[in-house]
Amino acid sequence: MAGASMNDIKSRIKSVTGTMQITKAMELVATSKLRRARERIEQSRPFHEIIGEAIDRIVASDKSQDMVWCTPTEAKRPLYIVIAGDRGLAGGYNANIFRLTAALTGDKEAILLPIGKKALDHYKHRNANILSDRFGYVSEISVGDALDIAETVCQSYEAGEFDSVVVVYTKFVSMISQTPVYEQLLPLEREADQNGDFYDPIYSGDAVEILNKIVPQYVGGVLYSTVCESLASESAARRTAMNAANKNASEIIDTLVLKYNRARQAVITQEITEIVSGSEAL
Numbered sequence: 001m002a003g004a005s006m007n008d009i010k011s012r013i014k015s016v017t018g019t020m021q022i023t024k025a026m027e028l029v030a031t032s033k034l035r036r037a038r039e040r041i042e043q044s045r046p047f048h049e050i051i052g053e054a055i056d057r058i059v060a061s062d063k064s065q066d067m068v069w070c071t072p073t074e075a076k077r078p079l080y081i082v083i084a085g086d087r088g089l090a091g092g093y094n095a096n097i098f099r100l101t102a103a104l105t106g107d108k109e110a111i112l113l114p115i116g117k118k119a120l121d122h123y124k125h126r127n128a129n130i131l132s133d134r135f136g137y138v139s140e141i142s143v144g145d146a147l148d149i150a151e152t153v154c155q156s157y158e159a160g161e162f163d164s165v166v167v168v169y170t171k172f173v174s175m176i177s178q179t180p181v182y183e184q185l186l187p188l189e190r191e192a193d194q195n196g197d198f199y200d201p202i203y204s205g206d207a208v209e210i211l212n213k214i215v216p217q218y219v220g221g222v223l224y225s226t227v228c229e230s231l232a233s234e235s236a237a238r239r240t241a242m243n244a245a246n247k248n249a250s251e252i253i254d255t256l257v258l259k260y261n262r263a264r265q266a267v268i269t270q271e272i273t274e275i276v277s278g279s280e281a282l
Helices: 002-059 093-105 117-125 143-158 207-281
Strands: 078-083 111-115 164-174 177-186
Touching (some): 002 164, 078 117, 093 117, 093 177, 143 207, 177 207
C-alpha cells in the first residue's frame, strides 16, 4: 500500500510540475505582451486627445446645439461596444466586463458590438442583438480597423438606428489593478473649462461640416485607445493569474514532497522493524 501511495504521489508531483512549467511560460509571454501593449497606449493617447480638445471647443459653442452628434437622448436604444479578451486564463477579466455590460443594459433594447473572441462567443450564445461579428480578435484590431468601426457606427447613429454609443472596456491602472469602465462616445457631451465657462472657438468653415469629418476620426481614435487599454489589461490580468497559479503549484509540490518523504520513511521504518523482528525470532 505504501509503495502504491508513493507512486501516486510521484505521479502527481510530475503532473503539477508540468503544469507549473506551462503557467510560467504563459506568465513570461503575458509580461512580454504587456510591455508592448503599454507602449501602444502611450502612442495612441495624443491623437484622440488633440481631436477631443478640438471637438470640445466646437461642441461647447452655441453653434453646435442642433447637431445630431450633440443632441441629448434618453438612450432607449443604445449601442454598447464591448471589448473583452481573446482567451481565458486571465482571472475575472472577461467576467467583470460582461457583468458591467449587463448592469448597463438592464431592460433596455440594447444593440451590442462585441470585440474579442470571448465577447463574441458570450453574446452569440445568448442570442443577443449583435451589430457585427467581424471583429473576433482584439489583438488583430489596427488603427484602420478602429476607423472602419467608427465609420460604420457613426453612419448608423446618424441614420437613427440607435440613439447613443457607449464603449465598455477595462482600463489599465497598474500591473496589479485593471478596472472595468464605460465611456459615452455619442452623443458628444459639452465640457466646460476650469472657470465653468464654455469655449468660444474661432474656426474656418461650417461647424456641422467640421464635426461630420472629425467625429468619426475621434470615435476611431478613442476606440483604438480603448483597445490598447484592454490588451494591456488582459495581459496584466493573465500575468497576475499565472503568477498566482505558479505560487499555488509550488505550494502543492512542497506538500506532495513532504507526503512522499513521510511515506518513504514509513516504508523504511517498516522494513527495519521486519528485519529486527526476524533477527529476534532467530
